[in-house]
Structures are given as C-alpha cells and as structure tokens.
Amino acid sequence: MKRGDTMYRVAVCDDCAKDGRQIFQWAEQIFAERKMEVSLSLFHNPQDLLAQVKTKNRHYDLFLLDILMGETSGIQLAQALRESGSRAKLIYITVSRDYAIDGYKVQANDYLVKPIEKEILDASIGRILDRHDSVLVEADGGLQPVLVSAVQYCEADGHYVKLWLDVQTEPTRVRATLSEMQQKLGEWFVRCHKGYVVNLAQVREIRSNAILLRSGMTIPLGRRYRSQLQEEMVRYVEKAVPL
Template identity: 25%
Template sequence: MNTVRIAIIDDDADERKTLQASFERLAQESGSAIVIIEFAGTDDFLDGYDRSFDLICMDIDMPGTDGMSAAQRLRQMDADVPLVFVTNMAQMAIHGYAVHALDFILKPINYYSFSIKMRGILALIGNRRRKSLVFPTTDGFLRISSDNLYYVEVRGHHLSFHTTQGVIRQRDSLRNWEAKLEGLPFERCNNSYLVNLKQVTAVAKDSVQVGCDWLPISRTKKKPFMNALTEYMGGTSV
C-alpha cells in the first residue's frame, strides 16, 4: 500500500486539527495510509516546497499570502499536484478553476460530504501513479513507464511483459512482480495474467480486452478483478 502525503495549510490550529482528524478517520475506514504535514501559513509551505506531496488542502482566507495567490505561485512550481480548497469562502472557492483546483470543501467540515469527495480524490491520486520499470537486454537495458505495460503473462518460470514497445521476456515469478507493482492499478484476471487496469478497453462475459488482446477471466478471480476495475473507473464495488 502506497502512503499518501497530504499538506494542510491553514492559519487556524483548530481547523488544521479538525481536518487532520477527518483524514485519519477516512484512512481508518478505507484502509488507506496517509501522512499529514501541517503548515500555519502559505509562505512556509511554498518556500520549502519539494514536489513530494500527493495532495494539498489549503484555506483561502489567511494572513500574508492568501490561499488563492499561493495557489497561483504553486502552479508555477508544480502544474499537476492535486489541490483542494478547504474554506468558508465559497464565493472565492468557485474561482478555483483558474488554478486547476480539483474541488473545494466548505467549513465547518461535514464528515459525510468530506468522505465522499475525498474517497474519489484519493482514488484519482492512486490512478495517476506510475513507476519506471527497467528490463535488462542483451546489449544494455530498456526503461518503460508502468503505464505502457498492458499485462504480464506467466508460463512456467518465465514471464512475458506485453508492452506498447513489444513483448519482453525474462525468468521471474508473477508473485514477485505483483509486489513490485503494488500500489499501482494491476490485478490478476486469472492465475496466468496480471492486467494493467489503465489499459482495459472492454469486458465481455468472461473475457477482458487489454490493448488488442482478449484474456480470459477465471471464475475464482472474476469478483475481485471486476471490483478492482470498477473501483479504478470511479464506481462502487459490485
């Protein structure tokens, strides 16, 4: 399970405590792993910003550099990090599109609405994750993104990695690669195939299309596979 690093920026210590408690409750309920880093002001946050955060939760009405101005500076340093405004200034939060904010949460925090929004956001963060995979070749190595891996196939003691750049073969175990890809959206559709859910294009009865290939879904793996696929696509488990 990958740990989600969350920055909370708010000048009110009680508000930071309330938001942290909400995240801790959500983590306990969902089985997620989170680390919260608190900042009492935007300048401290921005001056030490190191692109290590998976999510930023920021108030708008703060002394010094306000949240909206801080978000504009943040986007100059990091155009992609998910940003959520947690504020009582709904009239300002609706302008968050200008800094590509994912959403806003109104104070005082209602845990029910908070949990619904944050479950979706944490799922989005997990879906965006990728790893760099390195494969040895006869004359060097090949590096590809996990996004470009369609699926892994096992035959005996050998694996075939079906990628956008062709098929790579090496001696290894599928269990070993499940561990290497932990935290990414990969799921077994049967005992022989580990599928990248990002690359699934269709499901028909007991088969799943991954890239140009149709792979069988076994009876024992169907429910966990379909649950993982549904969760990845943003729905609820079936």
C-alpha cells in the same frame, strides 16, 4: 490496502490552528477507514508549505487548503504550487464562497464551505481519489501495489522493467515488458526512448536529448520520440490545468 513502499501524501494548510488540526485528524481517520497508507503534514503558514515543495522537493498527492490566510491566500499558494510543477489534487475548505471561480482556475477539485463535518470531507476525498491510482505488479516473487503517481519513469532491463519511484533510492524490479508496463500505468506514461517510459506529471523540462524530472534526475530522450513527447506534454498540461 497497503501500498508497498509508497503512500498517499497529503498536506493540510490552514492559518487557524483549531481548524487545521481538525481537518488533519479527519483526513487521518478517512484514509485509515479506506485502508490507505497516508503521510499527513500540517501547515499554518502557506510559505512553509511552498518551501517544502520548491526548495525541499517534497511531493504531495493532495492539498487541503484554506483560502483566507493573511498575506498569501490559498489561491496564490495554489498558483505557486502549480507553477512549481505540482499536479496534486486540491480541495479548498474555506469560510467564503467568493473565490470558487478562482479556485477552479488553479485546478481545484472541490470547494467546501466551512463549517463542515467529517462526512462532507470524506465524500469530497472519495470523489477525487482515482480508483486506478494504484496498480498491482509482479515484483520480488509476489504481487505488490504501486502508487501510479509516485512512478517517475520506467526503464527496460532485459525481461524486466525497473520502476523508479520518487520515494525510493532503488528501483522496484517488475517482470514485464516496457510496453506492458506503459499500458498498465495509463495514458500519461509516454515512451521517450527505446528503453524508457516517462510519467508526464514528473517532467520539469524537455531538453534536446534529455528530460529533467522534478526530482532533479535526468533520463535520455531519443530523437525519434521527441516530437510525440512534446505533443503529449502539451495535451497533458492543457487537460491537467484548465483555464
């Protein structure tokens, strides 16, 4: 299914070049077979992946990580990624079962032990892909799929709503009310102002009268919405990052 200007972004990190290339190729085939647009990145050094997320503000929807990778383990890498604000899905693909408990502490969605086959990776990816990860919206005179995780926030614009996506410099203008759009996008989209709804997964910091997003953008926070937003943010973090 084509997703307009958005796509699923996947990062593979394995210090074994052969294993990394194989996982990369399988992931490419799996997403193609599912008719999903994908942008794949391959890393052999955990620090290179972390730099993309922390300093270049690169957003990923799925990490496929090895664990035993020299000085920086896949567990340490995931901890740093979570601390940077990433809520991406995570699959570990490693030679040892010894780190399974640690893996789930950093919100790993699956833990695969090498050697694996493409079918095993396919089944794992299939289990974690959210069937509601994209929604159809009425934009530009027709129906257009939008990746939910890519929506930073929604802004009321008369009889329309502007969807600000993290991969676009201009918003997607949708014929809907703000309340209708909030309901369509799901529970982690919360009203923060009479004219704004924010994606909690995109929030970096809640200030007294504004919200700082992971992209560096800021949006207004109405006083009457602050308490509820903070409560929802706590609920989101507790559910998204179980200990």
